[in-house]
Amino acid sequence: MDDKTILSIIDKFSSGTMNELDFSDGSVHLVLKKGGTGAAPAPAAESEASVRLGLPVNSVPAAGEDGETITSPIVATFYSSPSPEDPPFVKPGAKVKAGETLCILEAMKMMNHLEADFDCEVLAVKAQNGDLVEYGQGLFQVKRI
Template sequence: MFKIQELREIIKLVDASSIDEFVYENDGAKLKLKKNNGVVMEVAVPKKEAAPVVQQTAVAAPAAAEAPKAIEVKTEEKTASVNVNDSSLHKITSPMVGTFYQSPSPDAPAYVKAGDKVSPDTIVCIVEAMKLFNEIEAEIKGEIVEVLVQDGQLVEYGQPLFVVKPE
């Protein structure tokens, strides 16, 4: 059986590579990843172990070659308006690889937006990983200056999600 950390590392490596499909079999367990229309993970375990089949579907970067360039341009425009590298600003980063959600449900308003005041225990977003929805707290008192990712976007471990001006 695969360990969660091993699965996360494999997903990161496949996501960072140029391959579209990855299959790995070991002792009757099978791992299959595809990223042409998103990341799909299937883990099949031999029937004698009586473990469930685990599936994960997450949105990956668009498959079109031009789409990533458009995203990079938007990021550059945002960094031009707010200097994200300013040492007086704090970045709230993702504690895991997963999918970023700005609200608790699609029809609910965002937890926070630019200009909102936050305290250390304020929930700012959800990062979904392996069907677990993890609430991310601000961990600092201040004002949200900018949201750096879009709703439904795949985020990496340590990737900045928000820029906060500490009080």
């Protein structure tokens, strides 16, 4: 299955009313889930090998701590920087503007840039570079600014 077909499936799923899709064609197994109250917009293609996640960043109040937890919208490999030689996108104490990249989530050989939905200060990074992260897993503890 090619990237265009996968993006088409994601687009139809995102604009539809289904909350979960489990699809397999023999060579690819695709699981899509929606969280929250509404449909998420489809990812916008950046290049054949990379898309920016158009999915909402799931943030929930963190019990006992200031701020909110930004969670992973997909099952993927977490990368804190664009390459092993580069510094991380964010570190604790960093102030981030809405739209800035927090990390890269690699799924199905697609590099997805997880961007901040709001201006915030990073209190903690909860995943290690190269970790496999689950849907809904906390990635960043942040405080809105």
